[in-house]
Amino acid sequence: MVSPGVVGIFLLSALPLLCLELRRGIPDLGIKDLILLCGRIFLLLALLTLIISVTTSWLNSFKSSQVYLKEEEEKNEKKQKLVRKKQQEAQGEKGDEELVLENGSQTSFETSDSREAAKRRNLPKPLTKISPSAEQPTQKKVLDLPEEPPETAEEVVAIALRCPSGKVLRRRFFKSCSSQVLFHWMMKIGYHTSTYSLSTSFPRRPLEVQEGWSLQDIGITVDTVLNVEEKDHSN
Incomplete structure (x- = not known):
């Protein structure tokens, strides 16, 4: 208009x-x-x-x-x-939910470990008599773990321990390190050699460890997963 x-x-x-x-x-x-x-x-x-x-x-x-x-x-x-x-x-x-879940999972892991430790404390004594030295070795035999090498170091393998509670612990070692360090590590996290043993995953067989042998000598030349298993005392 x-x-x-x-x-x-x-x-x-x-x-x-x-x-x-x-x-x-x-x-x-x-x-x-x-x-x-x-x-x-x-x-x-x-x-x-x-x-x-x-x-x-x-x-x-x-x-x-x-x-x-x-x-x-x-x-x-x-x-x-x-x-x-x-x-x-x-x-x-x-992010808040992930933090809560992470805290919850950490708490569940801690609870599982606590229950596992309580279970180990309440285990029945085996019928066969075990010498005091074999049942509870002196603290001097549990050597300190060597310092963990960096990721960029050469001749290094990463070993993972799968615990009965489901928790998986990882650590790096030099291939030339003594194979006894695996048992020291297992005892350090709360699984004693008198009750627990180590075995390979594939094929599943007990891990043969002898004094004087290195990790490379027992066949651990690449990253490996080992199982922490409870020994059978029925025999």
């Missing part, structure tokens, strides 16, 4: 032209010519009004589309910010 101000401006601009034309042609113009002149002027004004109306409508629609696009962009930005905020909150809650 054309505003009344625009129509008024065009009418005021056409009025001087009409007066000038009437002043020049009053002696020669008749009533019919005057009517035709007025009709032409009004037809021209109508045509200009139509052009202005179409142009104004197009400009208004263009402005409306720009405003609509801008509003849509703002809505999309708000939605993206809301989605990012929800994702951050979800990640934070997930």
Whole structure:
């Protein structure tokens, strides 16, 4: 729609032209010519009004589309910010849950180890008499474990002990290290050699360890998993 101000401006601009034309042609113009002149002027004004109306409508629609696009962009930005905020909150809650689960798993491992230790304390004594030295060796025989070599060191193997409680412990040793260190490690984590033994996984067989033999001598040249098993005292 054309505003009344625009129509008024065009009418005021056409009025001087009409007066000038009437002043020049009053002696020669008749009533019919005057009517035709007025009709032409009004037809021209109508045509200009139509052009202005179409142009104004197009400009208004263009402005409306720009405003609509801008509003849509703002809505999309708000939605993206809301989605990012929800994702951050979800990640934070997930991190808290993982921390709780990790603490819970650690507590369960500690509980399992405690139960396993209590079970070992309450084990019935075997019928066969075991000498005190074999039943509980002196503390001097349990040597300290050697310092763990770095990952980048050469001639190193990684050994994992799978405990009866389900817990898996890993440690690195030099291949030249004494094979007795495996039993020292097993006793250090709470599994005594009088009750537990070590065996290979594939094939499953008891691990043969002798004094003076290195890890390489007993066949441990690559990363290996060993099982901590309870000895059978029925025999």
